[in-house]
């Protein structure tokens with residue numbers, strides 16, 4: 001003899017099997033719902049009023065909203081609720097799906113199935129590698145891209161017209177890490193200087209179109225970019241088809257003032273009167289305490305609500321952001337945990353990457369980082385139960401990233 005719940009769900013399966021658009025997942029969920037809800041009641045427990053009440057209880061939807069969802073007049077819905085009018089098979093299917101997804105939000109399946117992409121650390125040139133990924137497959141791109149300011153060799157993205165570039169003078173050596181490398185002095189006079197922003201734009205354009213292609217509609221791309229050249233990156237992204245949502249700021253705990261004293265320059269030249277006259281004046285920049293984060297997204301069709309249901313992306317999670325940052329501001333303060341910093345130049349705190357990942361994605365989502373460095377994004381993804389495809393060109397950094405991942409806590413233990 002079949003147990004009672006199985007018979008009840010058998011009736012429902014007959015209903016739902018005939019209806020359009022209800023997958024195996026939803027049918028299984030309805031069976032589960034019947035098991036817990038209808039114990040001790042007769043076969044009528046799965047009738048229309050019961051389903052409507054269930055949905056109202058789970059979602060708090062008004063009669064009007066529910067009627068809109070089912071595409072019926074509100075008067076008819078009220079009669080269906082009271083049991084005096086029948087509910088169509090399609091209406092049952094819609095309600096059953098609501099019950100299923102409301103009871104297990106994390107198991108919800110997107111209406112559009114995305115192609116599968118393997119996660120992990122890939123040691124490759126990302127500009128080439130991303131071309132091989134399927135379209136509409138990535139939930140979020142989060143990357144600390146080269147800023148084009150000559151931080152390291154990989155950060156030189158323009159024609160170097162200065163023979164001393166990236167070298168070190170004796171005075172720099174004595175100054176220590178503050179002036180570790182000789183960057184290109186920019187006076188704006190030479191055409192090479194003036195071309196730097198354009199060359200950076202061209203470099204960003206060489207990958208921006210592929211990033212757009214692999215992202216799901218509505219998916220976010222968040223990029224760290226330098227203050228000086230970030231505008232060119234934004235334009236390259238927009239020209240490729242992205243929409244800019246906002247510029248966030250990461251406020252660092254520390255930033256070093258590298259501005260040279262003009263009086264000291266004059267003193268070295270023996271121009272003592274000038275040194276006195278220009279006391280207090282500097283060349284260079286104020287202390288760099290923030291870095292811009294470009295937040296853009298791939299355009300989506302019709303409504304954002306439908307896009308979220310289709311692809312699972314497009315909205316952002318205020319509750320998780322507040323939990324991570326203690327506020328709702330678009331200036332984010334995040335510092336390194338003890339012992340975390342110092343692995344590579346331009347390293348980003350895992351805590352900061354976790355915040356951005358949780359802002360834009362759900363557990364199980366795929367995050368892509370095409371300029372992975374030591375793997376901070378990948379570690380943050382692992383700690384928040386997301387999958388990450390992290391691409392890095394330098395084999396030593398790939399090893400470091402794999403090592404960090406193997407040492408980091410998974411979400412379950414985090």
Ligand SMILES: C[S@@+](CC[C@H](N)C(=O)[O-])C[C@H]1O[C@@H](n2cnc3c(N)ncnc32)[C@H](O)[C@@H]1O
Pocket residue numbers: 124125126127144145146147154344345346347348349370371372373374375376377391392393394397
């Ligand atoms: C700003 S660093 C990323 C640092 C990272 N946020 C971290 O916390 O370790 C940028 C990285 O991009 C890598 N890179 C530059 N061009 C690349 C390319 N075409 N493909 C893959 N990686 C690249 C560099 O080797 C460098 O490690």
